[in-house]
Amino acid sequence: MIVEVKNLVKRYGDLVAVDDLDLEVMEGEIFGLLGPNGSGKTTAINCILSLLKFDNGEIKVFGKPMSPEAYDIKKDIGIVMQEVAVFNELTVYENIDYFCGLYITDKSERKKLVEEAIAFVGLGDFKKFYPKKLSGGLLRRLNIACGISHKPKLIILDEPTVAVDPQSRNKILEGIVELNKNGATVIYTSHYMEEVEQICSRIMILDNGKVIATGTKEELKEMISLGEKITLQVFEMEDTHMNFFKTMENAVSVDYDGKFLVMKFQKGNSNLEQVLDYVKSHKINFGKIHTEMPTLNDVFLEITGKELRD
Amino acid sequence: MPVFKLCLKIFKKNIPVMMIYFGLFIAVSIMMITMSTPTDQTGFSVSKARVAFFSEENTPLVEGLKTSLAENADFIDIEDDQEILQDSLYYRKINYVLRIPQNFTADFMTGADPKVIKTSIPGSTSNVYVDLKIESYLNTARMYLDLIPGISQEKIKSQVLSDMAEETEVEMLRRDSSGSETGLMQYFFNYLAYTFMFIIIMGVSVIMLVFNDPIIKQRNSCSPFSTTKINLQIFLSILLFTFFSWIVLAGLSLTFAIDEIPNFNTKYYVLNSLIFALTSSALSYLIASLVKGREAMIAIANVVTLGSSFISGVFIPQDLLSEGVLKIASFLPTYWFVRGNRMISMLMEKSGPVFDEMVSSMLIQLGFAFGFFILTMIVSKKKRSV
Structure with missing residues (x-):
């Protein structure tokens, strides 16, 4: 086991930021911590990294107790913080070299690693640029390069794609998957469910400092009663048709907003065929139709009663 | 030594700002030389x-x-x-x-x-x-x-x-056998207090502002580099910067009063300025640990350096300052630096009350340095425990 957290409690006065958190991260996985802003993700990460003192609990990394002085553990951890932590006085190359230098003393090895990190994040053309000259996306990539240049066994990325354009975001996510393929275990925190769903092998959902669910994305979706969701673009909907859809077997909810008919069903068989048969037989004029399985937002919604992005 | 190297790079980046103050020091010094009246008269003739x-x-x-x-x-x-x-x-x-x-x-x-x-x-x-x-x-x-x-x-x-x-033979005696005839050396070393303190505060605070940034601090704490190692390397770089600034400024002071270099008390001026350099470093360390933001730092540097220089006798001789002002100034290291220089200018031998007073002025400055250092440690510890 790479990271093991038991009964972690962190309080700020009366506010319980992390409430009895248990967490296990296995070697080679991309573990996602998903939750809305203020759910306790960053606090949990800071406790794992011994940046924060906690009120209760036990944290082990690589099987050893974690502490501020556990330098033998820290040397194998790469951290990409939520806020960009680079020096404005140094160029892109110098920044990566500095952070790599905190872990790697051998100059020639470090040079090789720095070059690799630059190539990995695609900053080859910006080596001599100062951070102030970089766009938000490039700056995030620099932040990642500074965190991973020493080839750590465990990489912790705390919301690395905040305020990043979609192109840079995809590049970052692809990079994280590649790092994982190269052998690194990854802990990835985000409040973007699509990202977590896209790259994480296991996910923990947090809300108000509490764990509300843990598992693979499939396991998480299994936890809820919701199954298929069919969306039909129709321009006119008579009450008789609405009644039919509402009384369909497995239907959980049916809503029509004047343009889209959204039908949610319980887990079970596919309902698409029955819906299409009815539409055709009653000559209902429709545009697009698509079906989707529940998302992590649906999981979060069903468990907490609120949207993930609320 | 990544932290040490980084500090040097940051110093290098701030060289243009520092140069302004080095330039100012040189300009004022040159002005002093050209404006100062030679006081090497040893007699006078009565006009009719x-x-x-x-x-x-x-x-x-x-x-x-x-x-x-x-x-x-x-x-x-x-x-x-x-x-x-x-x-x-x-x-x-x-x-x-x-x-x-x-x-x-x-x-x-x-x-x-x-x-x-x-x-x-x-x-x-x-x-x-x-x-x-x-x-x-x-x-x-x-x-x-x-x-x-x-x-x-x-x-x-x-x-x-x-x-x-009947005439009485009057011989103009030098105040001492080895000291300054013109007082330029004392003036330049006194004035050094202002320039030096400002440059040191600015230099040290530039470094400390970077490393006291909470994000950078957190990021460094995640590394296997211990806080002690980081602080030690920062401290080393500050010492090097202090030493470099001292070499340049003390060297300039000596150059401007080049005729007085062979004097017996020159070495004491140099020693006093080195001690003051250490004290300024310690004070800068304290200020940097208390103040956040570059603008605030510049303001504080100005207030501290100008204020202490004015009331301690850098610009106006201590003899012309009121007792009350000097009493307040005695709580500042600049006062003891200027006083030390004054004692050095009167110094004739390696013993006696003037020598003792010079030594005690230097020791008091070292005491200030130690005090500032302890205060910085207390402040840092308090901040860490928050």
């Missing part, structure tokens, strides 16, 4: 007043007075006309009109106190010598008259002139 001398009687006593005045006066022949005399005084053809009234001698010899009549240009130094000479002649004559009853005018005249001819 242009005197119009009129006597309404011709007696040995009056003749004696005129003879005695000749040393300090050039007698100008001029018509005894009120208007002409006024014009001559106005156009500075003469500085002094001296008139001996009738019966002056008779009255004097009978013990009365007759007055000579004088008209002079106000504020003239040479006139003062004429006044002194007249007073001296008449006072000495009166003394003879009082002590030797029946003494003749001739006798009085010869005795007084003989007495007044």
Whole structure:
């Protein structure tokens, strides 16, 4: 086991930021911590990294107790913080070299690693640029390069794609998957469910400092009663048709907003065929139709009663 | 040594700002050299007043007075006309009109106190010598008259002139055998306090602002580099920067007072400035740990350096400052640095009260440095525990 957290409690006065958190991260996985802003993700990460003192609990990394002085553990951890932590006085190359230098003393090895990190994040053309000259996306990539240049066994990325354009975001996510393929275990925190769903092998959902669910994305979706969701673009909907859809077997909810008919069903068989048969037989004029399985937002919604992005 | 190297790079980046202050120091120093009056005079010559001398009687006593005045006066022949005399005084053809009234001698010899009549240009130094000479002649004559009853005018005249001819040898001694003749060395080393403190505060705070940034601090804490190692490397870089600044500024001070370098007390000026450099570093460390933000730092650096320099005697000699101000200033290291320099300027040997006072000034500065360092540690610890 790479990271093991038991009964972690962190309080700020009366506010319980992390409430009895248990967490296990296995070697080679991309573990996602998903939750809305203020759910306790960053606090949990800071406790794992011994940046924060906690009120209760036990944290082990690589099987050893974690502490501020556990330098033998820290040397194998790469951290990409939520806020960009680079020096404005140094160029892109110098920044990566500095952070790599905190872990790697051998100059020639470090040079090789720095070059690799630059190539990995695609900053080859910006080596001599100062951070102030970089766009938000490039700056995030620099932040990642500074965190991973020493080839750590465990990489912790705390919301690395905040305020990043979609192109840079995809590049970052692809990079994280590649790092994982190269052998690194990854802990990835985000409040973007699509990202977590896209790259994480296991996910923990947090809300108000509490764990509300843990598992693979499939396991998480299994936890809820919701199954298929069919969306039909129709321009006119008579009450008789609405009644039919509402009384369909497995239907959980049916809503029509004047343009889209959204039908949610319980887990079970596919309902698409029955819906299409009815539409055709009653000559209902429709545009697009698509079906989707529940998302992590649906999981979060069903468990907490609120949207993930609320 | 990644932290140490980073600090050096940050210093390098801030060189242009530092250069402004180095430049300022050089400019003020050059200004001082060109404006300072050489004070290497070891004697003086009395200037003579242009005197119009009129006597309404011709007696040995009056003749004696005129003879005695000749040393300090050039007698100008001029018509005894009120208007002409006024014009001559106005156009500075003469500085002094001296008139001996009738019966002056008779009255004097009978013990009365007759007055000579004088008209002079106000504020003239040479006139003062004429006044002194007249007073001296008449006072000495009166003394003879009082002590030797029946003494003749001739006798009085010869005795007084003989007495007044007596001269006392006056030798201008240097304040010390090895110290400064011009005081330039002391001035430059005093002024160094201002420039030095500002540069050190700015340099140290630039580094500390970067490393005290919470995000950078957190990021560094995640690394296997211990806080002690990081602090040690920062401290080393600050020491190097302090040493470099000290070499440059002390070197400039010595260059500007190059003629005084062979003096016995030069090494003490250098030592005192090195101690002050360490104290300034410690103070900068403390300020940097308390203040957040570059703008605030510049403001604090200005207030601390200018304020302490003004009240400690960097710009104005300590002798001219009030006791109250100096008492307040004694709570600042700059005061003890300036005082140390003052003691060094008076230093003649490696012992004695002046030497002891110089040593105690240096020790007090070191005490300040230690105090600042301890305070910084306390502040850092408090911040860490929050």
